[in-house]
Amino acid sequence: MVKKYILSEQDMPRRWYNIMADMPTPMEPPLHPGTGKACGPEDLAPIFPMSLIEQEVSTERWIDIPEEVLEKYTIWRPAPLFRATGLEKALDTPARIYFKNEGVSPAGSHKPNTAIAQAYYNRLAGTKKITTETGAGQWGSALSMCCAFFGIECKVFMVKISYNQKPYRRLMMETWGAKCTASPSTETKAGRSILEQDPESPGSLGMAISEAVEAAVTNPDTKYALGSVLNHVMIHQSIIGLEAQKQMEMAGDYPDIIIGSAGGGSNFAGLAVPFARDKINGREIDIIAAEPASCPTLTRGPFLYDFGDTVQMTPLLPMHTLGHSYVPAPIHAGGLRYHGMAPIVSQLVLDGIVRPEAVKQMETFEAGLTFARSEGFIPAPECNHAVAMAIKEALKAKEEGKEKVILANWSGHGLVDLAAYESYFQGKLSNYELPQKEIDLALKDLDNLPKPRQTNDRTDNQ
């Protein structure tokens, strides 16, 4: 039996897929934080190069991948798709479980798929320095590497709690030549104002975004890069799903169930969007976004306009949100600790194309151990959400006696996150679930913001 399905470099997709061409409901536009009017390209020009802004609003179905990006992709792409035969045996399930292995990149996750593209377009636009934020450090390290490839200076604001928990990711960034600072920091106005209110703040992605955006707009030749949430990021990540479609064809299978871990939404969308297109065109697939019960943006946050950051500098985005002032609990899946969700993913949930489900922390680490001992590779804590959901669906298939085909995104390895496993071994982790009153409190700040045309009653999705 074949274990890995590997494309040749010649078979690597040469175009990204943009699901905005196929959305059942057109996306609502981002709004200017000052005027409340739809953002024009000129509003985004201080932080992004124009080529990325064009992708952000594009409704072209296919977007050519530049040659230099393709060339860098081949360092780790095409990424293998593997059949988790060891896991299937361990679970004794009739399900066939496939994982797309995005852990093979030098940074160990899917993040370089968009980091390469963003660094490339920035270099083309003459950008000398890029600022960004990072949670667990997967995005920051990916961007650091790609800036090194293209000779661009890189500055990363890393959420303080992760900075302290994950020194190895900081070291990766430094090895690739970037500068990394714990956020909130004293280097920006935003950081200083947060520290004034709470000197012990553990930081959050929302805060780090504020700092990185400020550092970009206040410095010449400096742009900002975001590793998730935005439309152009989802476009770049579509290469995951496009490859997976070819590989499933090689395997002679088609997935009944698609699974990805969802934090900001990019690894999930990357795998899901080409299959979501099939679903929009009539194919029956269950597409599951697995999010942490401790930060349940899709399952418990309403669909509203909200800021992407804490200090309200970014445009207002139409998305599922727990409120920009919400500081997620310090669980270990740092990459999933974000108050919002990609507008594309949010809209697909609203339209019933994607089904969100929350996973409890202890279940994710149990799943990670089961996976590591049967398949070898140790998943990152973020990735464990998808692994746990795949296991859950495989066991359901066993109960029902059905030969389900499950395809999940194995978004990254956990070799740099082993301290989280240690906490788990030591019994220091728990099944924290976000209290409703915290959500209600954070959402109060959104009362005076503009509302999207569509809204949802959160109880529908639970």
Next chain:
Amino acid sequence: MVKKYILSEQDMPRRWYNIMADMPTPMEPPLHPGTGKACGPEDLAPIFPMSLIEQEVSTERWIDIPEEVLEKYTIWRPAPLFRATGLEKALDTPARIYFKNEGVSPAGSHKPNTAIAQAYYNRLAGTKKITTETGAGQWGSALSMCCAFFGIECKVFMVKISYNQKPYRRLMMETWGAKCTASPSTETKAGRSILEQDPESPGSLGMAISEAVEAAVTNPDTKYALGSVLNHVMIHQSIIGLEAQKQMEMAGDYPDIIIGSAGGGSNFAGLAVPFARDKINGREIDIIAAEPASCPTLTRGPFLYDFGDTVQMTPLLPMHTLGHSYVPAPIHAGGLRYHGMAPIVSQLVLDGIVRPEAVKQMETFEAGLTFARSEGFIPAPECNHAVAMAIKEALKAKEEGKEKVILANWSGHGLVDLAAYESYFQGKLSNYELPQKEIDLALKDLDNLPKPRQTNDRTDNQ
């Protein structure tokens, strides 16, 4: 231009290559530590299953890889061979540099190639528990994973200084379900006797081997496994070079220079032996074993009979050695901190098939940074010895204006070794070279041991 040369699973070699069939000079046998006579299979039976002992003494050229081992290999094999185009550009060299990427295994190094085989043969023989030692932790983690696959208990004695420097590797072992103890420990007679003499002992591979062997021979259903040095390990690792030969053919190139980092010899031999066979058959190739200047077994140690461990429990092996009582300096390339060298590699050096060269520590980390910033992947400190040598040869080719083809073994990634990079960034590392008087002192202990037929004058190889 193609970046990666990837074999299909169907093209993966189904037989290991045993260079003992082709050695210019027959190997000298291991000797019993008590009698000084050649070891028979029965002498090794308390610590190894008979199938591995048979491989240890086999002169069959080809050995079939069992189906179950092949199946597990497919988790990460065939391993990619890649053209280091980014590095070539950074060096502006006419050389074509290829690396065989053994960092793609779940443990991050080449070690699982033999760990799988050893776990498999042990399970076949009914072994319930395997003990072993580990330096940097690459071998211990690899064996832990493979024991998990085959339902065997695993106990690892980890050199104390690495145990403290590399907590993540211990956590990998625990994630895969193994037990890991810092060595010297109080759990064995050997450990206790070492601690009596030096309670602050940083440990060494030689000491950890003593502990692991003792724990195996004094417990029922328990065997011992060694991750390098022995002939059967070199046989299993030959899959690296066999794949690389097919991949170089795909690339339409043949290497002028073969390079591997050499500690115990297994990743070096794994890549080198199939090419060494070509050299024995008349092909001109420069085959370089890159070892640390701080532990210069091949370049400064004589070829003698010596123990594999500190407490003199193992058979005497004919090899280049710095003396079994030598405790290597605590440099960060923990996996290369071993007093001896694989007898096969030692013999190939004696016969002029392999050329050893020592690399200084600072040069290895500089090379690692150059590599990471041009190729993305961050090499392990051990692997940096091969990277540094490849860079040196590529620059020599540039000076000479020659289109040399260089093939090196990229034996593992450094994501779990980033603390070593941090020490480098902080200026805490230096170019320690082993003083001659330390070597002379350690070699004194060998005066009364039997001598091999062949000897060498160390000055020849410098």
